[in-house]
Amino acid sequence: DTEVTQTPKHLVMGMTNKKSLKCEQHMGHRAMYWYKQKAKKPPELMFVYSYEKLSINESVPSRFSPECPNSSLLNLHLHALQPEDSALYLCASSLDVSDRQETQYFGPGTRLLVL
Amino acid sequence: AQSVAQPEDQVNVAEGNPLTVKCTYSVSGNPYLFWYVQYPNRGLQFLLKYITGDNLVKGSYGFEAEFNKSQTSFHLKKPSALVSDSALYFCAVSPVAGANNLFFGTGTRLTVIP
Numbered sequence: 001d002t003e004v005t006q007t008p009k010h011l012v013m014g015m016t017n018k019k020s021l022k023c024e025q026h027m028g029h030r031a032m033y034w035y036k037q038k039a040k041k042p043p044e045l046m047f048v049y050s051y052e053k054l055s056i057n058e059s060v061p062s063r064f065s066p067e068c069p070n071s072s073l074l075n076l077h078l079h080a081l082q083p084e085d086s087a088l089y090l091c092a093s094s095l096d097v098s099d100r101q102e103t104q105y106f107g108p109g110t111r112l113l114v115l
Numbered sequence: 116a117q118s119v120a121q122p123e124d125q126v127n128v129a130e131g132n133p134l135t136v137k138c139t140y141s142v143s144g145n146p147y148l149f150w151y152v153q154y155p156n157r158g159l160q161f162l163l164k165y166i167t168g169d170n171l172v173k174g175s176y177g178f179e180a181e182f183n184k185s186q187t188s189f190h191l192k193k194p195s196a197l198v199s200d201s202a203l204y205f206c207a208v209s210p211v212a213g214a215n216n217l218f219f220g221t222g223t224r225l226t227v228i229p
Binding site (some may be wrong): 101108 | 122147151152156157159160161164166199205209210216217220221228
């Protein structure tokens with residue numbers, strides 16, 4: 001099973017709201033990733049977690065706050081977002097972050113609209 | 116530094132014809148290359164990857180890709196296109212060193228015409 005699940009599928013929020021995106025995998029993967037994808041653009045890496053510790057933060061604004069409560073779950077907490085943050089947010093996982101041969105498996109994404 | 120380029124934003128092909136989606140790479144060292152497909156309003160699905168060994172890599176849904184070191188290319192191919200193959204295709208490279216974070220090309224939209 002190579003399934004990564006994400007909830008919710010769609011999210012509309014105002015600029016003063018606080019919301020969270022959730023990602024889950026049960027493949028025993030120890031690396032998990034958040035990507036942001038704007039329309040008709042490639043995914044851009046935001047965060048990487050390795051063994052539940054943040055290993056890469058690609059200079060993402062602090063209004064995005066990742067959290068990895070355990071090896072199967074990854075959250076992205078959102079606060080005071082801007083309309084330009086509207087995008088598809090993709091979660092991915094791989095067996096190990098240090099082995100670049102490993103395939104990343106992506107979830108279906110959460111489509112976020114910030115009003 | 117490492118990067119991939121997808122020179123065609125859009126590829127149109129008739130159903131039943133062979134298809135090719137192009138990708139070239141720029142990597143110092145041995146490249147690890149991936150192809151993903153994205154259907155509308157969906158996440159990315161892994162198709163295939165080249166790590167080492169045979170230059171012809173076979174993947175999901177009848178797709179294959181040929182690694183060509185002299186031309187620094189990794190083109191995606193399928194002998195007979197289906198209408199259901201219409202989607203956005205991304206080529207990606209894994210960095211030579213450091214963590215396994217992928218660098219994606221700009222994507223190619225494939226349209227298979229019935």
